Amino acid sequence: MDNLIIAGKPYHSRLLVGTGKYKDFVQTRAAIDASGAQIVTVAIRRTNIGQTAGEPSLLEYLPPEEFTYLPNTAGCYSADDAVRTLRLARELLNGHSLVKLEVLGDPRTLYPNVTETIAAAKVLVKEGFDVMVYTSDDPIIAKQLEDIGCSAVMPLASLIGSGMGILNPWNLQIIIENAKIPVLVDAGVGTASDAAIAMELGCQGILMNTAIASANNPILMASAMKKAVEAGREAYLAGRMAKKLYGAAPSSPITGLID
Amino acid sequence: MQITINGNSRNFESNEMTIAGLILALELAGKRLAIEHNGEIVPRSQFDAVMLQNGDQLEIVGAVGGG
Numbered sequence: 001m002d003n004l005i006i007a008g009k010p011y012h013s014r015l016l017v018g019t020g021k022y023k024d025f026v027q028t029r030a031a032i033d034a035s036g037a038q039i040v041t042v043a044i045r046r047t048n049i050g051q052t053a054g055e056p057s058l059l060e061y062l063p064p065e066e067f068t069y070l071p072n073t074a075g076c077y078s079a080d081d082a083v084r085t086l087r088l089a090r091e092l093l094n095g096h097s098l099v100k101l102e103v104l105g106d107p108r109t110l111y112p113n114v115t116e117t118i119a120a121a122k123v124l125v126k127e128g129f130d131v132m133v134y135t136s137d138d139p140i141i142a143k144q145l146e147d148i149g150c151s152a153v154m155p156l157a158s159l160i161g162s163g164m165g166i167l168n169p170w171n172l173q174i175i176i177e178n179a180k181i182p183v184l185v186d187a188g189v190g191t192a193s194d195a196a197i198a199m200e201l202g203c204q205g206i207l208m209n210t211a212i213a214s215a216n217n218p219i220l221m222a223s224a225m226k227k228a229v230e231a232g233r234e235a236y237l238a239g240r241m242a243k244k245l246y247g248a249a250p251s252s253p254i255t256g257l258i259d
Numbered sequence: 260m261q262i263t264i265n266g267n268s269r270n271f272e273s274n275e276m277t278i279a280g281l282i283l284a285l286e287l288a289g290k291r292l293a294i295e296h297n298g299e300i301v302p303r304s305q306f307d308a309v310m311l312q313n314g315d316q317l318e319i320v321g322a323v324g325g326g
Contacts, residue, residue, distance in 0.1 A: 018326030028324060043325025046265040046318065047292060049285055058324050059291055074325050084295075088320050091300050092293035160326070209326030 002237065004205050006039075006182060007098055007130035007151040009068075013038045014199070015229045016070065016184065018209025022218065025061040031212055032062065034222035041070045041100055041207065044089045069093055070132065072100035077113065079103060079120035086124060098151070099124065100186075100207075102134035110160040110187075114141045118148065125149035134186050137171040139178060146181050153179060154186035154207060157198060161210045163190030166197055176202040192221075192228035199232025200240070260313035274313070279306040281317075293320050 003010035017037040022028040032040060040062060048055075071089035073082040086099045101120055105113035112135050124131050130151040135141055137155040145153050155175055158164035165188060166172065176183045182204035189195050189208045198206055206229055215221035260274050262281070271284065278301060282288055294301045295318040301309055311317075 019324040020326045022324065025324075041326055042322040044293075044320050045323045045325075047287065047290065047321045049264060049267070049287075049319070057290070058322060069322065071322065072325060087300055088293040088295060088318070089322075091302065092291060092320065092322060 002233070004182065006132065009098075011038045011068070013226075013229075014205035014233055015195075015226055016041065016205060016207040017212060017222070018207070019058060019062065020209055021213035025056055025058060027218060028058070029061045031218045031222040032067075034219045034226065035212065036226045037067075039068045039070050039098075041072045041209070043074055044071055044085050044092065064093065068098065069096060070098060070100045071096070073102050073120075075104070076102070077104050077106075077116070079116040079123070082116070082120040083123050086129060087127075090129070097128060098130045098132070100132045100134065100154075101150075112136050112156070114138065118144060121145055121148045121150055132184070137168050137175065139171060139174040142175045142183070143178055146179055150181065152182040152184055152204070154184045156187040157185045157194065158188030160187040162188055163211060163214075164188055165190050165194040166201075169197070169201055172198070172201050172203070189225075192224040195225050195228040196232035196235070199229055200235050202236055205229070260311070262311055262313075262315050262317060264317045265319055276311050277307055278309045278311065278317075281311060282306065285319075287319070291321060294318065295320075 003012055004014045013036045015035055015037050016039040017032055017035050018041045019028055073085045076082040076085055082103050103113050103116040103120055105111045114136055117135055121131055121133055125148055132152040132154055133145050133150045134154045142153045157166040184205040184207055185198040185203050186207040189211045195206050212218050212222045261268055261270050297316050
């Protein structure tokens, strides 16, 4: 079985999905079912006081017994805020240690602040968290995050929510080649072919939210992403043919032609 | 007593309230929550034991949809 192993735990799905930006929880659930994802990201936010009685919660639609929750630090702009958020997440989810660390640099680009990310990763690893870390596609930073003890490194393909696809496949390839921990593309995937290309490069998995949630038909796109991730993974494992400017080797026999 | 919850100041008639009592008063019983009390996370098992005091700061958080 070709499993994705994160922090010692196997997952048959290599597609991780976010739970934001959907029309409602019914659509969230349907899209996640269609994606086949086992790991779903959630945000940690202040509870609405006074408006919560009887209000449905995400947890009812995505029971934590059925999915692996990946609490994230989206919206955090400092190491301190990120660490604080994930400590609360661990308490919220009964000691759950698998987390997504993301420290942003500015609200316009949502580009990661790698110095704050590194500072937070050091604290979190020391405190026993299994850290899947969102970062830039800088191979040196990716290696540093691995050396700190992160469980997976997750470079962006392009900016969060941009849907621009993989802007620097060469950097991703260098990161993948150097890494001994899983490399997942997180952010920037726009459509199925982007996901397939990332997997063909040798990524161990992909994390996405907007590409599915902002599609005209999120459920159909979730299904497309599932297939793209599987297809890209199989193509990577199969090993592609070499690219040649001139093939000069037809697929049909060159003898026995009718004169 | 006055307590700041998620950045908003609230007044309570009672001056003797635990975190568990506050959760009931806010109609949050049964919700999956994590609570920070004056900057320190309070384990769920301690909700009954921690007494609130005038001027306390609380953060009450939950999981919501997100990427």
